Amino acid sequence: MTLPPPADLGAPLPAPSLSPELLHRLATRRSAPAQALTAPGPDANQITDLLTLAARTPDHGKLFPWRFVVLGPVTRADLAERLAALAVQKSLPAKATAVLAKLTAAPVTVLVISTASPGSKPVWEQELSAGAVCMNLEHAANAMGFSSSWITDWYSYDPDALALFGVRETEKVAGFIHIGTATEPALERVRPDLSALTTTLP
Ligand SMILES: Cc1cc2nc3c(=O)[nH]c(=O)nc-3n(C[C@H](O)[C@H](O)[C@H](O)COP(=O)(O)O)c2cc1C
Numbered sequence: 001m002t003l004p005p006p007a008d009l010g011a012p013l014p015a016p017s018l019s020p021e022l023l024h025r026l027a028t029r030r031s032a033p034a035q036a037l038t039a040p041g042p043d044a045n046q047i048t049d050l051l052t053l054a055a056r057t058p059d060h061g062k063l064f065p066w067r068f069v070v071l072g073p074v075t076r077a078d079l080a081e082r083l084a085a086l087a088v089q090k091s092l093p094a095k096a097t098a099v100l101a102k103l104t105a106a107p108v109t110v111l112v113i114s115t116a117s118p119g120s121k122p123v124w125e126q127e128l129s130a131g132a133v134c135m136n137l138e139h140a141a142n143a144m145g146f147s148s149s150w151i152t153d154w155y156s157y158d159p160d161a162l163a164l165f166g167v168r169e170t171e172k173v174a175g176f177i178h179i180g181t182a183t184e185p186a187l188e189r190v191r192p193d194l195s196a197l198t199t200t201l202p
Pocket of ligand 1: 154175
């Protein structure tokens, strides 16, 4: 499955059309437990396509206030060893160590970094765009037949851990998007009562 070629700048794009398959996917989508993701995962060409689709995300001002780090299993295993040394200094060291299993299981992990900075557009809007990138990346991975999991965990907020991942002091982790094949079917989880969350005005 190849993506359509990139359109020329300013070229008309196809209008949205009815897609029962996409609606069904959206109605039944679920994350997989990160530690249960296994091979096969996306190959190099598929990863390029995934990032292309993830980057096709709204952002106010065409700032593209995010960047990607593709983390293969070798790098993650190495980082997990270094993180384990930091985990023992945490208030709940056993838990901080245990969650590292989520970091190393999947065949491929994409670290989505928010590069938002004060300027012409509100930082909040730039950060929202990074979150939208994460969600688009998950949808794209699901459309390729992979399962995915959006994880942050303590190492997304620990300055020493962030340095290990190459996240700069001005940046934030939007998410680690783990991608692979689920070993067991996802089970439905509780969903919100929409009537409690929705106001409809005439
Ligand atoms: C920003 C963000 C960070 C998250 N971090 C974690 C995490 O660190 N650990 C975890 O178990 N789930 C985390 N989750 C939740 C899962 O990614 C997932 O959304 C949830 O388990 C199930 O939701 P779903 O099946 O509708 O996708 C996070 C979700 C978001 C949006």
